Amino acid sequence: DVKVTQSSRYLVKRTGEKVFLECVQDMDHENMFWYRQDPGLGLRLIYFSYDVKMKEKGDIPEGYSVSREKKERFSLILESASTNQTSMYLCASSLSRIFTNNQPQHFGDGTRLSIL
Amino acid sequence: SQQGEEDPQALSIQEGENATMNCSYKTSINNLQWYRQNSGRGLVHLILIRSNEREKHSGRLRVTLDTSKKSSSLLITASRAADTASYFCATMNSGGYQKVTFGIGTKLQVIP
Numbered sequence: 001d002v003k004v005t006q007s008s009r010y011l012v013k014r015t016g017e018k019v020f021l022e023c024v025q026d027m028d029h030e031n032m033f034w035y036r037q038d039p040g041l042g043l044r045l046i047y048f049s050y051d052v053k054m055k056e057k058g059d060i061p062e063g064y065s066v067s068r069e070k071k072e073r074f075s076l077i078l079e080s081a082s083t084n085q086t087s088m089y090l091c092a093s094s095l096s097r098i099f100t101n102n103q104p105q106h107f108g109d110g111t112r113l114s115i116l
Numbered sequence: 117s118q119q120g121e122e123d124p125q126a127l128s129i130q131e132g133e134n135a136t137m138n139c140s141y142k143t144s145i146n147n148l149q150w151y152r153q154n155s156g157r158g159l160v161h162l163i164l165i166r167s168n169e170r171e172k173h174s175g176r177l178r179v180t181l182d183t184s185k186k187s188s189s190l191l192i193t194a195s196r197a198a199d200t201a202s203y204f205c206a207t208m209n210s211g212g213y214q215k216v217t218f219g220i221g222t223k224l225q226v227i228p
Contacts, residue, residue: 004158035218040220041220042204042218042219042220042221043159043204043218044218045216045217090158090159092158092159102146102147102164102166104149104161104164105159105161105206105216106161107158107159107160108158109156109157109158110156110157110158
């Protein structure tokens with residue numbers, strides 16, 4: 001069965017800290033995504049990656065960066081955390097860049113991040 | 117901007133009743149997907165309907181797609197308390213790179 005694992009369910013950090021959120025998938029998927037979810041705004045795409053060492057900006061990349069050194073792992077980095085980055089962060093993966101259409105995304109359970 | 121917009125934003129029904137949620141979108145799509153999210157959890161994919169399909173069934177779920185009206189509906193028949201969750205539509209635009217745009221969701225409560 002498909003499994004996307006996010007390293008922490010809850011995380012509390014301080015303003016200005018560098019924060020790492022980790023995501024691992026065990027399905028050999030090529031595509032990986034980071035979203036944030038806020039009440040009334042739904043899910044918004046921060047970054048996605050369709051291959052190792054490749055990354056593409058989503059709709060709200062400001063204040064974030066990503067790293068994909070291995071196919072199964074996609075990390076989201078908050079360079080200098082701010083209170084407006086308090087949110088639920090969701091990682092997802094999908095199968096293949098070649099078969100770009102008609103593929104569902106598989107989600108982790110999310111990391112609820114609070115920046116104090 | 118949100119591509120998919122669900123309607124209603126909240127819905128409360130009795131167990132056994134049918135639940136209908138609607139989704140509207142603005143641009144041409146390759147497919148439309150519906151996801152469920154239980155409280156505090158990630159999203160789970162329910163069903164995908166391609167732009168050249170009009171209706172699709174999966175168990176108690178029925179999805180319709182009207183590309184002329186740029187809208188879709190999700191029907192859950194004979195609802196159960198376990199169906200209580202938020203439901204999201206998500207669209208993949210034509211020419212998209214597996215980039216999917218999610219709506220803000222419909223919160224469904226099924227009362228036992």
